[in-house]
Amino acid sequence: MFPFQITPDEALKEMQDLGNKLALGMKTLSELGEIDVGATEKEEIYREDKLVLYHFKPFVERLNPVPLLVVYALVNRPYMADLQQNRSMIRGLMAGGLDVYLIDWGYPDGGDLYLTLDDYINGYLGRCVDVLRKRHGVDSINILGICQGGTFSLCFAATHPKKVRNLITTVTPVDFHTPDDMLSHWVRKVDIDRLVETMGNVPGEMLNWTFLALKPFRLFGQKYMDMINTLDDPMAAKNFMRMEKWIFDSPDQVGEAYRQFMKDFYQKNKLIKGEIVIGNHRVDLKNITMPVLNIYAKDDHLVPPASSKALERYVGTKDYTALEFPGGHIGIYVSGKAQKMIPPAACEWVNQRT
Amino acid sequence: MTTDNPSANSTENTGWLDLQRQFWESWSRMYTQGVADAAGGPSKGSWAEGLDHWWNAVAGSLPEHRRFYEHLVEQGKVFMTLSQELMKFLTSIPAGAKEGDGWKEQLKSHFDAIKETLARARSQDVPNYLRGFSALFELPLDTWYRMMSGSAMTPGDVLRNVRSEALEKMGEQVHRSVDRFLSVPGVGYTRESQEQLQQFARALLNYQKVLQEYLSAHHHLGMDTLDRLYKKLEAMGEKGESIKTLRAMYDLWVDCGEESYAEFVMSPEFQDVYGEMVNALMAVKHQARLILDEHLGALNMPTRREMNSIIRHQNELRRSIKSLQRERNGRDGGPSHRHAHHAGGGHGGEGGAQSREADALRKRTGVAGAVAGDETSGGRPAESAELPARKKQAGKRMITARAPGAVEAGAATAGNSPAESQRPVKAGG
Numbered sequence: 001m002f003p004f005q006i007t008p009d010e011a012l013k014e015m016q017d018l019g020n021k022l023a024l025g026m027k028t029l030s031e032l033g034e035i036d037v038g039a040t041e042k043e044e045i046y047r048e049d050k051l052v053l054y055h056f057k058p059f060v061e062r063l064n065p066v067p068l069l070v071v072y073a074l075v076n077r078p079y080m081a082d083l084q085q086n087r088s089m090i091r092g093l094m095a096g097g098l099d100v101y102l103i104d105w106g107y108p109d110g111g112d113l114y115l116t117l118d119d120y121i122n123g124y125l126g127r128c129v130d131v132l133r134k135r136h137g138v139d140s141i142n143i144l145g146i147c148q149g150g151t152f153s154l155c156f157a158a159t160h161p162k163k164v165r166n167l168i169t170t171v172t173p174v175d176f177h178t179p180d181d182m183l184s185h186w187v188r189k190v191d192i193d194r195l196v197e198t199m200g201n202v203p204g205e206m207l208n209w210t211f212l213a214l215k216p217f218r219l220f221g222q223k224y225m226d227m228i229n230t231l232d233d234p235m236a237a238k239n240f241m242r243m244e245k246w247i248f249d250s251p252d253q254v255g256e257a258y259r260q261f262m263k264d265f266y267q268k269n270k271l272i273k274g275e276i277v278i279g280n281h282r283v284d285l286k287n288i289t290m291p292v293l294n295i296y297a298k299d300d301h302l303v304p305p306a307s308s309k310a311l312e313r314y315v316g317t318k319d320y321t322a323l324e325f326p327g328g329h330i331g332i333y334v335s336g337k338a339q340k341m342i343p344p345a346a347c348e349w350v351n352q353r354t
Numbered sequence: 355m356t357t358d359n360p361s362a363n364s365t366e367n368t369g370w371l372d373l374q375r376q377f378w379e380s381w382s383r384m385y386t387q388g389v390a391d392a393a394g395g396p397s398k399g400s401w402a403e404g405l406d407h408w409w410n411a412v413a414g415s416l417p418e419h420r421r422f423y424e425h426l427v428e429q430g431k432v433f434m435t436l437s438q439e440l441m442k443f444l445t446s447i448p449a450g451a452k453e454g455d456g457w458k459e460q461l462k463s464h465f466d467a468i469k470e471t472l473a474r475a476r477s478q479d480v481p482n483y484l485r486g487f488s489a490l491f492e493l494p495l496d497t498w499y500r501m502m503s504g505s506a507m508t509p510g511d512v513l514r515n516v517r518s519e520a521l522e523k524m525g526e527q528v529h530r531s532v533d534r535f536l537s538v539p540g541v542g543y544t545r546e547s548q549e550q551l552q553q554f555a556r557a558l559l560n561y562q563k564v565l566q567e568y569l570s571a572h573h574h575l576g577m578d579t580l581d582r583l584y585k586k587l588e589a590m591g592e593k594g595e596s597i598k599t600l601r602a603m604y605d606l607w608v609d610c611g612e613e614s615y616a617e618f619v620m621s622p623e624f625q626d627v628y629g630e631m632v633n634a635l636m637a638v639k640h641q642a643r644l645i646l647d648e649h650l651g652a653l654n655m656p657t658r659r660e661m662n663s664i665i666r667h668q669n670e671l672r673r674s675i676k677s678l679q680r681e682r683n684g685r686d687g688g689p690s691h692r693h694a695h696h697a698g699g700g701h702g703g704e705g706g707a708q709s710r711e712a713d714a715l716r717k718r719t720g721v722a723g724a725v726a727g728d729e730t731s732g733g734r735p736a737e738s739a740e741l742p743a744r745k746k747q748a749g750k751r752m753i754t755a756r757a758p759g760a761v762e763a764g765a766a767t768a769g770n771s772p773a774e775s776q777r778p779v780k781a782g783g
Contacts, residue, residue, distance in 0.1 A: 002452040003591040004444060005598050011441050014600045015401050015434055016378045019408065022430055023374030026412060029419045049672075113662070114669040123676070185620055189629025191636065198640040200662075217611035224429040225604065244422065 018228065025231030032234065035241045038079040039088050042102070046131045050106030053128045055099075056082075056090055063099045066165050066354045067132045067141050070102040071125060071156075073148035074257065075207055077249045078104050080333055081146065083242055087334045092343025098142075098350060103128055103149075107251045113200055115254045117261065118279030121155050129156070129163050140165040140290075142350055147171050147303060147329070151265065154311075157288050159281040166353050167288065168346055170295045171329050173303045174285075175310035177269045182214050183302065184266050192262045196255045204250025214301055243334065272314050285311075291319035293349045295342060300329040321349060377408060401434035436607060437600040439468065458588060465580050472576045550648065554641040561634040568631045571624065575614055582610040 046053035070090065072078035081102070082090040093100050103125065108115070132141050140163050145153030150172025157164040176184045196202070212219045230236035264270045276283040292315055296308035305324070312320055323345055325332045332338050381404040409427045413420060443464045451457050586606060590596065597603050618624055647657040 001591050001594045001596065002457050003587045003596045004440075004603075005596045006440075006444065006600065006603075008441065008445060011437065011444075011600055012382050015437060016382050018430055018433065019378035019381070019405065020375055022405075022408075022427065023371060023378075023412070025426070026415065026423065027371065029423065030415070032419075110661070111665055111668065113665050119673070180620075182616075182620060185625055186628050189625055189633075191629075191633045194633060194636045194640065198636045198643065215612055216615065217608045221429050221432060222605065222608045224426050225433055225601070228426055228430060241419075241422075 021228050021231050025228060025237070028231050028234050028237050029241075032238055032241060035238065035245050037084070037242055037245060038082050039085045040082050040091050040094070045101075045135070046128065048124060048127060050108060050112070051124050051128070052104045052106065053131060054102045054104060056094055056102070058094060058099060060095060060097055062097055064097050064142075064351055064354050065136065066099075066138055066350075067136050068093065068098045068100050068350065069128060069132055069141055069143050070100060071143060071145045071149035071153050072103060072105065073146055074105055074120070074253060075148060075204075075250065077246060077251070078102055078146075080246050080330070083246065083334050084239065087239075087336070087339060089333045089338070089343055092339055093144075093347060096343055096347025096351070098347055099136075101128075101132060105251070108201060108254045109252070110200060113255045116256045116279070117152075117155075120257055121152050122159070122279045122281065125152060125156050126160065129160070133163065138165075139163070142166045142168070142354065144168040144170065144346070145172055146333075148173070148261070151271070154271070154285065154288065155276065155278055155283045157290065158283045158285055159278065159287070161287050161289055164290050166291045166293070166350055168293045168295065168350070169308070169311065170342075171297050171300055171303045171308060171332055172294070172311070173265070173307045174314065175269065175272050175307050176266050178304050178306040178310070180304045181307055183210070186210075187262060187266050190262075192259055192267065196259045199255070201255050202253040202258050204252045205248075207253060208248060208250045211302060243330075272310060285314040286316040288315040289317050291321075291349075291353050292317050293321045293323065293346065295323045295325060295332070295346070297325045297327050297329055297332045299327060300332075302329045319353075374408075374412075378404075381408075401438055402431040405431050405434060433600070433604050436604055440600065440603055457591070461587065462584060465584050469577050469580060547648065550641070550645050554638070554645060557634070557637040557641045561638045564627070564630045564634040568627050571618075571627050575611075575618060578614040578618075579607070579611045582614055583607055586610060 041057045042054040043057065044052050045055045070078070070081060072081065082088045085091070090100055090102065105120075105124075129141060129143075133139060142165050143153045143157065145151070145168070147170070150169035151174070153164075153167060153169060154172065154174070157167050173181075178184075199206075227237075227240050230240065264276055268275075270276045271283065271285070274282065274284045274286075292311070294308060294311050296303070296305045298305055300308075309322060312322060323342075325338060325342060327335055327337060332342060381401070384404075405427060409424075413424070443461065446464075447457060447460050451460050583606065586609075587597075597606065619628075643658055647659055650657045
């Protein structure tokens with residue numbers, strides 16, 4: 001059978017429609033106004049250098065007494081977890097009775113060039129944990145790590161296990177050498193030392209385009225064709241622009257921390273070998289004996305599911321739960337499906353253990 | 355057409371949108387006429403050209419999101435070019451060929467012609483519309499150029515425009531000659547400067563060579579995508595399935611492009627060429643920085659090397675200050691302090707033994723980056739205060755929160771940090 005059933009008239013109409021949508025889109029975009037992000041009210045409770053620790057103001061009657069600290073990655077900005085009212089993982093967690101805090105690492109500049117992973121994990125993260133332990137009068141808190149923030153959380157929990165009551169990792173790379181890990185495959189032959197010596201801090205834009213280059217036809221082409229089709233809907237256009245704002249809002253990566261993360265984690269895969277050393281601490285995942293909930297995305301192109309799922313083989317806990325989300329790396333936080341699935345599951349899991 | 359602001363007011367909006375519709379209807383008529391006159395000639399009434407004309411006329415009225423919209427328009431052009439190619443095929447295929455398997459041969463010939471176009475688009479002497487067609491398959495390269503734009507030597511990377519075919523004509527001989535010239539030893543008091551310039555030129559030549567290899571490695575992607583597209587269409591035909599919209603065809607092309615690309619970039623060859631590419635670019639930039647540093651030093655201006663030294667020193671001071679603050683405040687902001695252990699350096703942790711083990715491991719395996727952090731300890735202690743009311747409740751499974759925004763008297767004294775003093779405290783929590 002001839003595999004095309006398109007008449008010339010239909011084709012002409014489709015192209016004409018595209019032109020009209022583009023014209024209409026100009027009107028929609030010009031009327032959009034400010035692209036606001038970050039839906040939930042929050043307040044700053046601690047600040048150190050460029051880091052700010054936020055507390056989201058609870059809106060439910062009953063709260064879990066153990067605070068939950070959300071640890072975001074150094075890449076991109078944390079408001080992705082609270083993008084808008086109806087797409088907010090943070091809000092979902094709060095609705096489930098969790099008292100939520102968030103680390104905003106800020107935008108590093110040239111003066112931060114020599115910050116190490118020790119500074120980030122045992123230093124900044126450690127002090128935020130201490131702030132919350134003191135503030136809530138508890139010995140240990142709950143931590144939820146996002147992507148690289150999940151890896152940081154694993155390192156922290158392995159070296160300071162008594163300070164972590166329950167650990168949730170989301171789309172977190174653990175085994176950096178799974179066969180389908182595109183990023184890891186690409187950087188294996190890159191001279192990271194030379195790159196950091198040359199660039200100093202690594203431009204956020206460079207990382208950004210690297211991520212987009214993982215699926216260039218889809219992320220650089222098809223996605224925008226989808227956008228054109230929604231240009232007649234101001235709400236959909238605004239949602240798209242919010243995501244767009246987040247995608248291109250990329251802090252630079254501090255040179256020294258980037259060097260260690262790329263060499264030890266991505267190139268040498270030392271985390272699962274128990275050979276990572278952060279400051280004075282060797283990171284042994286076997287020390288993670290607190291309950292662990294590991295959430296990964298089935299269609300994740302940045303952190304392959306196999307990379308996250310490997311965690312089960314290396315942690316020392318007897319209370320390990322894995323949860324697969326049927327979507328991608330970003331969808332797990334912002335999709336409608338995720339709002340119904342991830343926060344309720346995380347809340348139930350935490351509340352059962354606190 | 356008008357360049358008036360599309361958002362001026364509703365009456366004008368209606369008129370503005372009507373004008374846009376009229377434009378596209380007119381272009382549609384021109385295209386139809388073009389197909390009739392020139393049997394689908396690509397430049398007459400091309401939709402992508404129409405989009406260009408339209409955008410040139412209206413772009414000025416969208417200052418705020420202009421760059422974003424330019425990208426939408428670019429992708430619209432890709433869609434229209436692909437669609438027009440499909441229409442060319444659909445209008446040229448004899449009705450009889452649609453029956454049975456005759457269409458397969460026709461489709462294959464059409465795809466072969468596109469491949470030829472792609473091959474020609476690599477050289478300089480092709481019409482613009484053919485170049486535009488090759489842009490369909492250049493999205494992966496486009497992302498690379500954008501990725502490296504922040505670190506490239508020149509805006510847009512001038513070496514991109516040296517087409518690989520032209521370079522191949524230059525041949526290795528030219529490169530060898532230049533390399534011999536660059537290997538002439540420096541003499542006299544300018545010896546070091548000469549050597550630096552030679553190294554820079556050599557790094558630049560190497561980058562150009564590696565860039566061309568990278569571009570060539572991508573060249574087969576377009577061909578492979580078309581092969582996959584043909585096979586998928588063939589399979590659809592055999593299963594009795596069909597493409598019913600231009601958009602469905604575009605989506606199928608995207609799927610094929612991603613499949614082809616994923617296979618290519620996960621190959622050992624790509625890993626090599628990617629690594630060489632980044633390393634070669636960094637070598638150029640590094641050498642350029644050394645030369646620049648020399649000049650800055652000669653002018654008694656701060657160099658990158660000096661700046662790094664200062665930043666490193668400042669960072670060590672920052673760590674020392676945090677460590678001292680931590681000691682002063684009795685360290686480890688936990689409520690009972692019973693888990694706090696001084697690990698003898700580094701940021702606070704829970705294991706002296708683990709620390710000693712880490713030292714041994716570091717000696718054994720070598721650790722990147724983190725070693726500098728070992729010399730200092732900790733940071734400043736947590737300044738935030740406890741939640742007094744909440745502390746009493748600790749241990750209970752659930753606690754009650756007050757309505758948002760409520761501020762309890764005395765809350766301002768609860769915290770040490772300025773931020774803390776502003777914080778509303780929830781009753782009962």
